Amino acid sequence: MNPGSGGHGLHDRYPSAGRRDVAHRHEMLRLGDRSVAWVPPLLLLTAIAVADYNTTGEFRIISWIVLVPGIAAAICGVWGTALFAVLAMAAYTAVDNAWPHQFQAGLPDFILVAAGGVLATLACAVRVRGERRALHMRDVADTVRRTVLRPLPPGWGGLDHAGVYLTADTQARVGGDFYDIQPGPHGTRVLVGDVQGKGLGAVETASVLLGAFREAGYHEAELAVVAERLETRMARHRDYIGALGRDDGDRFATAVLLGFPADRTGVVDAVVFGHEPPLAVGAGGVRTLPVGGGLPLGYRDLAPGPPRVCRVPVADDETLLLVTDGVTEARDAAGHFYRLADDVTRAVTADPRVAAPAPLVAVVRDGTLRHSGGHLADDTTAFAVRRTRVTGGEGHEGGRSPS
Known part of the structure; x- marks a missing residue:
């Protein structure tokens, strides 16, 4: 795709x-x-x-x-x-x-x-x-996909964005990976994640988490509260699944929650739920955001307390790249993992324009498929975002528009 x-x-x-x-x-x-x-x-x-x-x-x-x-x-x-x-x-x-x-x-x-x-x-x-x-x-399946992974307008929430989503099962067309951008009065929030397992149960869990994110991401002023709402919704969903007697009641999800504050540029807030931290990709190179990693959604009982929110600086020309484990765990014929950061670094060094969201996710898509020989063992998502380069107050106009 x-x-x-x-x-x-x-x-x-x-x-x-x-x-x-x-x-x-x-x-x-x-x-x-x-x-x-x-x-x-x-x-x-x-x-x-x-x-x-x-x-x-x-x-x-x-x-x-x-x-x-x-x-x-x-x-x-x-x-x-x-x-x-x-x-x-x-x-x-x-x-x-x-x-x-x-x-x-x-x-x-x-x-x-x-x-x-x-x-x-x-x-x-x-x-x-x-x-x-x-x-x-x-x-x-396409209707389910558009419902779970809704189309995102250009410049939504003041962010340039692009992504690729490839399912391991080409006939399924939708899986357990999820993402969304939610603008609101307190800034723009981004969620990218991966539900453990496959099948309709994983799609259902992704839909539940996205629904909670879209509401909390708009209304809540603090990113930590949004993260707590996601954890609470995951726990409620697991209780519901368990009450139905289904055997996927112990399902969990890894995710990265980002917040672009409405009152500041040059920084991003991040909460990591057992997921790969984002990469910041710019003309100057590739770096991993120094954000602490917490437990996946669904494991709150193992580490009670509020989630950790990290605020890190991000340059205006840096794009944040978020991927699911379909990318990081892609293997070649010899069993070697795909070295994402190295591949992206080579591409940006050869052409700094690759740091823009659309060409960046194309590099990740092509690199993953090339490394794995086109055989994906898991659903694969790469999502890239950066602030829209505008002047004045226009940069936050999308952040005040409800969805």
Whole structure:
């Protein structure tokens, strides 16, 4: 998935699947905007007819024309397959009777061609129905994805942002990684995290945490209170899951919570919940933010007390890069981990413009896929943010806009 440009983030707007566009979207062969799925069965029909013309005696291959609707069933729609079934029977009749003094395949083979056409049409109908069901499930997954990971407007909350989100299961389209930006009267807050495990349970937990973040991130003045609200919501969710008797009640989440104060620039507040600390990437190099790491969300009982909030300086040209363990734990064929900081450092040294959010997450995406050979063992998210370079009070305009 390509990174968002100009701050659009990860999201593409997927069209919804309707019955009218199913065949159009799933035709296997296209030339520009036109379907050419009809070409292979038509060429096969013509080739069989021509080849039969050049055969003599009892060796007739016109019966092979039964293959034509079978090929059409695999790549054409139902009506296209039915049309080729009719054309196959018509061509068989015409060619077989064109030379009455020669050997004729006759009625038995005609019945074979007709039966093959009917069966091919029925098989095509089953195939198209399965494709429609798959498209519907894909659109359901896309709707869930847009609900959990909402599209982020350019410059949202006074931040330039971009990201990539790759699921380990390419069919799932959504997993346990989560992120969001929430502007509010007290500044802009950013949350990036990873729910332990996979499946719908992980998606549900991510949705719960994002809901709590969007409310607390807007209303609460202190970042520590936002962090406490996240921990409380995680505990309540685990209690709920346990009451249902589900076996994922011990699920936890790692996360990084950032706060960009409305009354100050040049600093960022951070709370780390058992997650990799952010990298600050600028033209001058790459550094790890010196923020303390706490326990993951869900382990509050092991370390009671308020979460630790660290305020660290960030230069105007530095972008904060946050990644999930799908990046840091990506392995190559020899089992070596992906060295994110080294890769980013090389890229920024070669071209300082890479420090901007959009090209930065593209570097991380390409580096992770290259290092792992395209085989992702876990969901992978890279998210980059930095303050929008504006003057006057405009830089905080997004921070006062509720969502």
